[in-house]
Amino acid sequence: xxxxxxxxxxxxxxxxxxxxxxxxxxxxxxxxxxxxxxxxxxxxxxxxxxxxxxxxxxxxxxxxxxxxxxxxxxxxxxxxxxxxxxxxxxxxxxxxxxxxxxxxxxxxxxxxxxxxxxxxxxxxxxxxxxxxxxxxxxxxxxxxxxxxxxxxxxxxxxxxxxxxxxxxxxxxxxxxxxxxxxxxxxxxxxxxxxxxxxxxxxxxxxxxxxxxxxxxxxxxxxxxxxxxxxxxxxxxxxxxxxxxxxxxxxxxxxxxxxxxxxxxxxxxxxxxxxxxxxxxxxxxxxxxxxxxxxxxxxxxxxxxxxxxxxxxxxxxxxxxxxxxxxxxxxxxxxxxxxxxxxxxxx
Numbered sequence: 028x029x030x031x032x033x034x035x036x037x038x039x040x041x042x043x044x045x046x047x048x049x050x051x052x053x054x055x056x057x058x059x060x061x062x063x064x065x066x067x068x069x070x071x072x073x074x075x076x077x078x079x080x081x082x083x084x085x086x087x088x089x090x091x092x093x094x095x096x097x098x099x100x101x102x103x104x105x106x107x108x109x110x111x112x113x114x115x116x117x118x119x120x121x122x123x124x125x126x127x128x129x130x131x132x133x134x135x136x137x138x139x140x141x142x143x144x145x146x147x148x149x150x151x152x153x154x155x156x157x158x159x160x161x162x163x164x165x166x167x168x169x170x171x172x173x174x175x176x177x178x179x180x181x182x183x184x185x186x187x188x189x190x191x192x193x194x195x196x197x198x199x200x201x202x203x204x205x206x207x208x209x210x211x212x213x214x215x216x217x218x219x220x221x222x223x224x225x226x227x228x229x230x231x232x233x234x235x236x237x238x239x240x241x242x243x244x245x246x247x248x249x250x251x252x253x254x255x256x257x258x259x260x261x262x263x264x265x266x267x268x269x270x271x272x273x274x275x276x277x278x279x280x281x282x283x284x285x286x287x288x289x290x291x292x293x294x295x296x297x298x299x300x301x302x303x304x305x306x307x308x309x310x311x312x313x314x315x316x317x318x319x320x321x322x323x324x325x326x327x328x329x330x331x332x333x334x335x336x337x338x339x340x341x342x343x344x345x346x347x348x349x350x351x352x353x354x355x356x357x358x359x360x361x362x363x364x365x366x367x368x369x370x371x372x373x
Contacts, residue, residue, distance in 0.1 A: 084101050085101065087100065087102075088100075088101035108343075111341075111344075112344065112346065113347060114344060115347045115348045115351065116342070116344035116345045116347075116348055117170070118168060118169060118170050118172060118173060119169045119173040120167070121167050121169075123140070123164075123166065124164075124165075126167060134167070135167075135172075137169070139167075140166070140167060140168070141166045141168050142164070142165055143164055144161055144163055145163070146161050147159070147162070148160075173345065173348065176333075177330065177333065177349055177352050178352065180330040181352050183247065184319045184320055184328075184329035184330045184331075185316060186247070187247050187254065187315075187319045187329050188312060188318075189312065189315075190247075190251045190255070191250070191251050191252075191258060191319070192254075192255070192258060192308065192315055193255070194254075194255030194258075195254070195255045195256075195257075195259040195311060196259075196262065196308065198255065198259035198263070199263040202263035202267075203262070204267075204292070205217060205220035206221050206224055206263055206264070206266075206267035207267045207271050209270070209271055210270060210288055220267075224260050224263040224264050224267075225264075227256050227257060227259050227260030227263070228257065228260025228264065230256075231257070232253045232254055232257045232321070233253075233322055233324075233325065235253045235257065236253035236325050239327070240326045240327055247327070247329065249327040250323065250328045250329055254315045258314070261307075261311065262307060262308070262311060265303075265307050266304060269300040270292070270296055270300065273300055274299060277294075278291050278295045280295075281294065281295050302368075302371045306368055309364040309367060309368070313357065313360055313361060313364060316356060316357060316360060317357060319331065320334065323335070330349060330353065333349060334350075337349065
């Protein structure tokens with residue numbers, strides 16, 4: 028005797044009449060109210076930060092560019108900067124009298140001796156009048172001497188940035204593990220690590236470099252530590268969030284087999300987050316190169332010290348050379364980072 032099975036007859040989908048179509052509006056009255064409040068807040072903060080004055084100055088500059096208005100403040104300022112920055116200075120000229128153990132018969136390669144007249148205003152001790160005196164001064168001229176000096180300082184800046192990035196990786200790795208909610212051993216470790224990551228991130232490199240210079244003295248040590256500690260705050264946060272957001276399937280499979288959490292992290296999470304980690308690290312390295320030139324202003328080593336000294340002496344041609352070398356370095360580093368990311372994506 029055969030068993031009868033009920034036959035299920037599919038029912039055709041009912042077409043929804045046009046009058047019952049419903050499209051959820053992208054914005055509601057609440058959205059417009061929030062946008063209005065934000066605009067009011069921006070208008071208030073803009074007044075405090077001189078945004079209207081900035082817009083007026085930019086407008087005057089635009090009218091100056093098209094020839095409608097003359098003598099805009101911004102245009103005059105940019106013109107003055109352009110005139111002072113160029114031509115770039117790559118040669119080094121040093122008075123021979125300042126050189127110790129100078130041997131005119133054994134000059135550096137490609138260098139030469141120049142004699143120039145120097146005019147100075149001095150006071151006559153008898154008449155107490157200012158008189159002009161003319162003297163001849165010998166200079167040692169090295170055609171690319173200043174460029175070589177800048178390149179050496181740029182290499183030191185790169186070294187500071189690289190070591191700062193290495194220290195940030197060393198510090199951020201355990202902080203990331205403890206800051207990941209799904210891997211931290213205890214909530215106390217989680218809260219403590221999160222607080223430390225936030226503290227490291229909240230202190231700017233320039234401020235920490237000021238105190239580190241007092242502790243370690245002038246030089247690259249303060250710069251390396253300032254960059255390393257601040258960058259560890261960023262990397263610790265990014266690394267922890269990627270660990271928390273990693274795909275759970277492989278992790279649950281390994282945990283069900285009794286695998287320890289560190290091994291699960293290494294075999295199930297790291298393959299997923301490694302491309303992002305490399306991208307974060309390369310970004311931090313790029314950022315540290317730029318910031319190393321800034322913290323050098325407070326004596327933390329690198330090209331920043333040279334930049335600040337030349338700026339204070341109004342040697343803007345030297346400043347332009349430093350900025351050009353810095354730009355080329357950052358651009359080359361960006362191209363290198365792009366190639367690394369390209370290989371990882373493949």
